[in-house]
Amino acid sequence: MTQSSPVAAAQLPQWRPALILTKLAPPRTRHYIHRERSIGLLRPGMERKLTVLVAPAGFGKTSLLSEWKKVLAQEGCAVGWLSIDRDDDDLFQFGAYLLAAAREACTQAGEPIPCGLKPDPLAPADTMFAELLNAVLALPRQMVLVLDDFDRLASPAIHEAVFRLLRYAPENLHLLVAGRGEPGFPLSYFEARGQLLKLDAEALRFDSAEAQAFFSAVSGHALSAAQIEVLLRATEGWAAGLQLATFALSATDKPDVFAERLPFARRSVEAYLNENVFVHVPEPLQTFLLQxxxxxxxSVPLCDAVTGSSESHATFEWLMARNLFVRPLDAEGQWYRYHALFAEYLRKRLVRERPHEVAELHRRASEWFAAQSLWxxxxxxxxxxxxxxxxxxxxxxCAMTLVEASDVRTVLSWVAKLPPEAVHGRLRLRLAQAWALALTMQTVAAKAVLQAVEDDIGHGRLPLTEVVRVELQAVTALIAGLSDESELSLEMxxxxxxxxPDTGSWEEGIGLTTQIFGLSYAAGFDEVERLRRTLTLNTGADTPIYxxxxxxxxxxxSLFVEGRLGEAVQTxxxxxxxxxxxxGRQSAASVLPVGYLAAIHYEWNDLDRVAELLDERLEMALQSCSLGPLxxxxxxxxxxxLLAGKQDEAYRIVEDAEAVARSRQWLRMQVACKAEAIRISIGAGDIGRAARxxxxxxxxxxxxxATLRGSYLETWQRFQxxxxxxxxxxxxxALAVPILQGVQAEVRAAGMQYLSAQISVMLAVALHSAGQRAEAVQAMRAALTYGQANGLQRVFLDAGPAAREILDALxxxxDRLAEVEPWYVRRLCAGFDAPASEPDAADDQAEPVAASRLSAREVEILDYVARxxxxxxxxxxxxxxxxxxxWHLKNIFEKLKVNSRIQAVRSGLGRDLPRVAERPVARS
Structure with missing residues (x-):
């Protein structure tokens, strides 16, 4: 795609949206002492869902978990690791890293990586967690995921997601969360079920044997029993304190000298580092540490760039030789980091002593990372x-490169981190934001961003070039299509x-796609065929899949709307x-055609295929599908x-879908959901509910x-x-007959044969019910003529006893059948006698969506209600x-569509609490 920037496209930095791989393995430790006692305390956690390890900085959490990871791997577990930093405080990025950790666990365990663990940039973050659960469930061994420094994450959305992940975790998934503070989701939920092991600093304190082994490994000397006693008393078994002591003390010191030189109980870590560590570092190296x-x-090249020297390699060797709080991050020794306590100390000292250098150091680091495309x-x-x-x-x-690769959530994440004033004057960035919002179905927000851009262009605050003009038209067309404005989509x-636009370009593809959508609802089927033959569809193997x-x-x-069902299914x-x-099966791309396919296969009464298509895809569909497929x-x-007799669940599905449609301002889908709810109510004999x-x-x-045009014709048809x-x-x-005849005339004029056949069946039922039997047979014949050619079954079977009576009469x-074959009518009649049942494949569908959307706090309250x-x-x-x-209970009742506390507990906690029915529920 042509860039508006004067810099040639080839010269622009190429975005490689790669994860930082060193975060997927624990830091390497040069001197580590086997912690048999602490490992023994961790073991009981493997029988539960969650282990939480909380301790202050410097207690050796990471080192212990690194050893535990090795032990578990040796015992046959697949163990994934994620070192978390504050940049991961984004739900999508955290989810991507979590999937990467699971993939790495599979690789290390020699297991093939399940398709669901591959990243899908268009998939909602929630879907990543569902995919992880499905992949682990299929894994033939235990999987453990270690989340180190989890307390660095403040996002409520992340805590909610991890809570749901744990709540629905299969038996072979265990999560180990470590940090300086407790995670932000309710631990009481898991504690009450015996699913939590919680450890604190006491599990990490060194005993005398461990302290002796550590000191000997680092210094090469053994301490006396008296010295060890003084050391433990002063440090209280604190790992960082022991490490500090090994640098400042000598095995030849007497116990009383030990006591004088160990200020842990009286002074801060900063004071100790000042007096006993930093003074031992040569001045040039002090500058290196601070910078x-x-x-x-x-890394060595990075540090050379930041410090402006070429001595980084020698400096690292000096620091490593003296065990000065530097840890390698990879086996090759390419990347390092400082111990967390030491890094904090250095940063405070840098700001205090050299505040004028801080910005320049960050700038140098930024330029080096940019040169490596580590954006x-x-x-x-x-x-x-x-x-x-x-x-x-x-x-x-880089934004449009990401958009064209469907990695739109990265774009939105970065724009959110930039100050508004930095974004405002950048036209291409604002357009990329509009693209990203539209492709994540946030069409209302996308319209607002695009309108603001057009206003600024109109007032001369932003430039309008031919390249920008094409892109403006293209993003407007996309937003129109995703907003169900088919006429505007066609026009744009x-x-x-x-x-x-350039052949094969992103803009040409969007223009073609949105034009086909508009033509489908403007009876432009011949033009669609011509476009398919004559224009570049840009559908090669290297085309972004979505x-x-x-x-x-x-x-x-287009084929579906025209009524060419067989060709639509083939495509x-x-x-x-x-x-x-x-x-992958659970990707946003794969779920897109499923809605149309399922509708056609349902019409063909191929319920096994329908169940296979829809199974475990509801959550992904609700979050990432455009209107029509959804x-x-x-x-x-x-x-x-409904065919399986699960009426309440059928209601919940359409009500949850309507809520999504309402949030996106999709009128056609709101009408479709209400129309289906009316159909369910009438079938259940609840006319009152249907009337409401x-x-x-x-x-x-x-x-x-005044006129019915575009996709609104389908909206009006469903309503009528x-x-x-x-x-x-x-x-x-009798009142329904002329209404149906009028709607059918409009649908026929638009060339919508399948919708016309559906209306014919409904018209036949209305005529039959009004006593106009001959007219009913004539209307049914029209539906049968199309139905026989296109394999229709369910439209007749779902029409009920009246349709059966008309078919029996035929x-x-x-002689009244004319071109309709008798076998086809007999087959339909036989279908009324076949027992209706839902295929087994769909029985394992995930819990009702409303229940899965309870917040962690709401689940906690519901748990207390259950008790x-x-x-x-x-x-x-x-x-x-x-x-x-x-207030929380009111929200819970609304989400679960229930009226009592007992119903809420059963619906909201489901399989987690099979004992709920046996417990008395107190009422306040």
Missing amino acids: TSVLDRM QEAVRHALAAGDVDRAAGWVEQ GRKVLALG AKVYRQSMVGL LEDVLRESNARA IGFCVTLARLR IGHDLDGLVGQKP VAHCRLLVGRGRP CLQQ GLSNKEIARAIRVAPETVK
């Missing part, structure tokens, strides 16, 4: 240097292609196979559940517009069919006001 303290990880650290150091313009420039140069897609799937899915949609199945192979997915899944939903639907849709279904259900079918009147506590008792337990508990 490199701005780095979280160090995450480059941007962070640029921001630390106060050079926000440089940081924003680097993000801007045509404008993009009229501007002549872009390819989205484009080909629009072709499948969609082809692209699904490729997306499964390239991105309607097909959720409505089909609800009908599948119908009243809400009337208010949502409003009056008929739901209204007519309600009229028939309430015994007023069977007795062979029989009153609101006041719960309030005391979690230290809030009783009114706050009531």
Whole structure:
């Protein structure tokens, strides 16, 4: 894609969105003493879901866990490691690292890496955790994930995600969380179930034998029993204290000298380092230590660049030889870091003694990382240097490369870290932000960003070049398509292609895709065929998979809307196979064509295939699917559940889907969900509920517009069919007949054969119910003619007893069938007699979505409810006001669609608490 920057594209830094691999292994320790006692304290945790290790800095948490990792690996476990820093305080980035840790665990254990552990940049963060659970469940061995320095993460979203991960963790997954403070999710939930092992500093304190072994390993000398006693008394078994002592003390010192020279009980660590450590370092090395303290990880070339010297290699050798708080991070000895306590000490001293150097040191580090295309650290150091313009420039140069590779969440993460003033004047960065928001289905926010850009261009605050003009048109077309504005999508897609974007470019692809979507709802099927033959579809093997799937899915949609179901399935199945192979079954790309495919296979009564398509994909679909596929997915899944007699679950699916549609302002999907809820209610004989939903639907849709155009025709069709279904259900079918006839005329004019056949069946039922039997048979014949050619079954079977009566009548009147084969009608009649059941493959679908969206606090409160506590008792337990508990319970009831505390416990805690029914639940 042509850049607006004067710098040639070849000269721009190339973004390599790679993870920092040294974070996926514990730091290497030169002198480590086997901690048999501490290891023994960790062992019971393997029978539980969670181990939490909390201790102050310097107690040896990382070293102990590093040994525990080796022990577990030797015992056959797959063990993943993640060293966390504050830059990981982003849900998507944390999730990506967690998957990487799991992949590394599989590799080290000799297991093939499950497809679900491969990163999907378009997948919502929540889906990463679901994929991790599925992958671990299939693993033939125990997996342990060690999260070191977890207390550096403050994001509530991360704590919520880890809480859910643990709550639904399979038996072979164990999480070990270490830090200076407790994690921010409720440990009481796991403690009450015997799923938590919690250890503190006492588990880490060195005993006399360990202290002796450590001192001997570091200094080469043994201490007397009296010296060890003094040392332990002064340090209280603190690992960092022992390390400090080995640098400052001698084995020849007498115990009383030991006591005088160990100030741990009276002075700060900083004072001790000043008086006993730093003074032993030559002055040039002191400068090196202070200057490199701005780095979280160090290498020789990086330190040379930051310090402006060429002595870094020799300096590292000196520091390592004296065990001066430097730890290698990899086996090759390329990367190092300072001990956390020592790094903090150095940074404080740098700011105090050389404040004028801090910004320049960060700037040098930033430039070095940028030269290596290590952008995450480059941007962070640029921001630390106060050079926000440089940081924003680097993000801007790389943003569209990321967007075109579908790595849009990285773009949004970086823009969020930049000050607004650094973003405001950068047109390309703001456009990339609009692209990223649109591709993550945040179309309302994307519109706002794009409108602000257009306003600034209109007022002359931003430049408008031909390159920018093409991109503006393209992003506008995409937002229009994802917002279900099919007419605007068609108009803008045509404008993009009229501007002549480069063949195979991102803009050409978006223009083509959005034009096909618009044409599908403008009866432009012939033009779609011409576009497929004559324009570059940019669907080679190197095309970003999501872009390819989205484009080909629009072709499948066009065939579906026209009513060419067999060809639509062939197109969609082809692209699904490729997306499964390239991105994995649970990827955002793979779930995109599934909604359309499931709807067609359901119509064909191929329920096994439907179940296979939808199984365990609901959460991904809700978070990453565009409107059309999501309607097909959720409505089909609800009908599948209904066939299995799971009416409540069918309701929950459409209600959760409607909530998503409401948040994205998708009217067509809101109407589809309410229409399906009316259908479920009438089928259950609950006309009152159906009428209430119908009243809400009337208010949502409003009056008929003067003309029905674009995708709104489908919205209006669903609304009118739901209204007519309600009229028939309430015994007023004659009123439904002219409405259905009018809607069918409009649908036929738009060339929508499948929708027309659906309406014909509904019209036949209405006519039959109104006593117009001959007219009903005629309407049914029209549906059968199309249905036989396209394999329709469920539209007839789901229409109920009235449809069966009409078909039975047709069977007795062979001359009335005309071009419809008798076998087809007999097959449909036989379908009414077959028992309806949901295939087994769908029985393992994840818990109802509403229950999975309870926050950690809400689950904690629900847990207390299950134990029989009153609101006041719960309030005391979690230290809030009783009114706050009531407020939380109200939210819980709404999310779970329940009316009582007992129902909430059963629905919200599910399999976690099979004993709930046996416990009395106190009411306040």
